[in-house]
Amino acid sequence: MKVCIFDDEPLALEYLAHQLSQLDNMDVLFTSTEPLIHEHMLKDIDIVFSDIEMLEMNGLELAEKILEYNPSIHIVFVTAHNQYAIEAFEMNALDYLLKPVTVDRLKKTIQRINTTNVSIKSNLRDPSTKLRVNVLGELTFQFCDKTKPEDIRWRTAKSKELFLYLLHYESKVVLKSELVEALWNEIDIDKLYSHLYVSIYNIRHSLRMFNDYIKITNIGDGYLLKLHNVILDKKEWKNQLLENPEITIDTLEEQEEIMQLYAGSYLNIHDYIWLQGERFELEEMWLHRSKLIADCYNFSNQFEKAISWYLTIIKNRPEDEHAAFSLMKIYASLHYRMLVDYQYKEIQKSLSELNLEIDPQIADWYSKWKNTTKQQ
Numbered sequence: 001m002k003v004c005i006f007d008d009e010p011l012a013l014e015y016l017a018h019q020l021s022q023l024d025n026m027d028v029l030f031t032s033t034e035p036l037i038h039e040h041m042l043k044d045i046d047i048v049f050s051d052i053e054m055l056e057m058n059g060l061e062l063a064e065k066i067l068e069y070n071p072s073i074h075i076v077f078v079t080a081h082n083q084y085a086i087e088a089f090e091m092n093a094l095d096y097l098l099k100p101v102t103v104d105r106l107k108k109t110i111q112r113i114n115t116t117n118v119s120i121k122s123n124l125r126d127p128s129t130k131l132r133v134n135v136l137g138e139l140t141f142q143f144c145d146k147t148k149p150e151d152i153r154w155r156t157a158k159s160k161e162l163f164l165y166l167l168h169y170e171s172k173v174v175l176k177s178e179l180v181e182a183l184w185n186e187i188d189i190d191k192l193y194s195h196l197y198v199s200i201y202n203i204r205h206s207l208r209m210f211n212d213y214i215k216i217t218n219i220g221d222g223y224l225l226k227l228h229n230v231i232l233d234k235k236e237w238k239n240q241l242l243e244n245p246e247i248t249i250d251t252l253e254e255q256e257e258i259m260q261l262y263a264g265s266y267l268n269i270h271d272y273i274w275l276q277g278e279r280f281e282l283e284e285m286w287l288h289r290s291k292l293i294a295d296c297y298n299f300s301n302q303f304e305k306a307i308s309w310y311l312t313i314i315k316n317r318p319e320d321e322h323a324a325f326s327l328m329k330i331y332a333s334l335h336y337r338m339l340v341d342y343q344y345k346e347i348q349k350s351l352s353e354l355n356l357e358i359d360p361q362i363a364d365w366y367s368k369w370k371n372t373t374k375q376q
Contacts, residue, residue, distance in 0.1 A: 015101075130143070136261070136266060154202070237258070287317060
């Protein structure tokens, strides 16, 4: 394995290089007391050992730049300060070594890296294979030539949220100041950017198998996430809706196929404040198209399918009066009296829970229908 070492203490550099020389297949290509890097320096590097606390640049920030140049490099942090090791351990975030580094500890670290490399190689894909990233419902990653999603392990919940935030603003530069304010407003100000750098590092680590598909670039004072050869389900679904606006008897089957792409509300198991706006927008798009499909079936007297769609709408929006009223009228036409009564009581109950009154038009129709049925 080819190695480089960064540490602003010359003696520490020399000591770690000596310890590494005692291991088999370890080739230290260069050492540096300055955290300055260029892409050509990292071309053949497998592992970087970096001190966390250096005068010119935090080791976490250096690691971020290294992984931007070459995401396949393994970073191992070295520190003489217990406080950094403790933070790293508590965040379950970093591979780290405490100075002075022993040969036994180095062997364990290299063994862990070798295990990781075997796992990565076993998951290498043909670069032409597309990757699906699903955010409608739960977050999943699935190669289009496989039947099951990949098992992704996030080191911390905050790393996952940071990735989702960058994905939310895909192809747009998001300022670091915006990120720390949105995601770490409860953290001490002197630790904010360390948490950000650690989380970026964790994202790269968790998504190593997708290096050819998902790239996070450090641009000035922000980050840019770009997708390559990726199908993002929410974008695919929105585009399908826009490209197929016409709903007729002849297009209903195609419309239902499009609606199957909507697997659930946007990141439905998360309650992040920053996603609520788009979640609501997507839900409204789903609701609007669902009503048009249901109404089309209704007007063409395909009542079974119309009922199914109206019930789906009510399952997601119990207070929706249009769906409830449409169901009541279908049930009445089919002489399902008990279902008319049931649906009226259900919509009345749902609205009451929101401190809303039922639409007078619905109440008036129900009252007249009741009187008519009594006379029969």
